[in-house]
Amino acid sequence: MAREMKQPPAYAITSVDHALRLATMLQLEGGLSVADAAERLGVARSTAHRLLAMLVYRDFAVQDDSKVYRAGPVLELASHSQSTVSRLRQVALPHLRSLVDKLGESVNLTVRTGRTARFIASVECQQALRVGSREGMVFPAHRISGGLLLLAELTDDELDSVYAGADAAEAPELDALRRELAKVRRNGFVVNQGRSERGVVAIGVPVRSADGAVIAGVSVSMPSVRYDRQRLRPIVAVLSSVVSALEKDFNGH
CATH class of the missing domain: 1.10.10.10 (Winged helix-like DNA-binding domain superfamily/Winged helix DNA-binding domain)
Known part of the structure; x- marks a missing residue:
């Protein structure tokens, strides 16, 4: 659902x-x-x-x-997973703040686990009408921009595996999702208009590791009343430039 x-x-x-x-x-x-x-x-x-x-x-x-x-024991995860996510968040935060300064809107960093995607960092803008912090929130991956960017990297078989056994109410229509993910791959960015929240537009680009794998998504979120389609390409250009710098820092270049 x-x-x-x-x-x-x-x-x-x-x-x-x-x-x-x-x-x-x-x-x-x-x-x-x-x-x-x-x-x-x-x-x-x-x-x-x-x-x-x-x-x-x-x-x-x-x-x-x-x-x-x-x-502790209740929450313990593999130390590698902890250190990777922690380092990604630490490296990304200055770049997220830079994006807020450049774009004047709230920004997020998202990772995927299975069918869900989690916001691991958010930086709010200072405008009175703004999209608030999403840090710590979990959503179906196909409903948010970061999740779509990460799903777009999967093969058809991998996508089938992700949604195998999902309840009908939770699973997307896979043929439609494949078409959308193909568009995300072609464009190199995603635009999410109101899928996770009415009145909110999010634009995101992928974050890649040194081997080219997509490990996260960075997105800017804004009230739809401030979204102008004429700004899409300039926004994507700013996102891509800042994320490129983030990747260099994270990958040790």
Whole structure:
């Protein structure tokens, strides 16, 4: 079933939200100090410390000898995966901020796992009407720009494998998706108009590793009222230029 952009619960519990965000960071990025956690959440260090202590108590986190918190038994992933995602995010953030300065809109970094795609970094613009941070959110890969960029790199057999066994309500119509992904490959970018959230337009380009494989997507998101088709090519040019610099930093060039 097509899913709209998730909305916070009517009675959101801030402390729970903070704890879940911390768990996501630990799972994807590998390690956080109390100061890092406080900065990322925008809370006092004492608050961050209490949240991390509870995650340790429930085995969602552990604290090493250097006082850094890492994913605990409940969240533990392969250390290689942690370090790769963490390094990608760390390298990408300055470039994402540069994109916000150049384009005046919010930007995101996305990776894919199976049929889903996760926003691992977001930088918001300062405009009053803007697309908010998506960091930590997970969506069906075929519904968001970054996910489409990553799916576009798959062969037909690989795409079939990704969606094998998916519930009918969750799976896209594969023939239509193949046509769309072929267009993404031809263009080298993707335009997503309202697929994940009404009134939002996202434009994305792929991020490639040293061997040419697509490892992530970088996208700029804006309210549709500010989207002008005449700006598409200039926006793609800016995205491509900044992502090229990101790739050089990430791949060690």
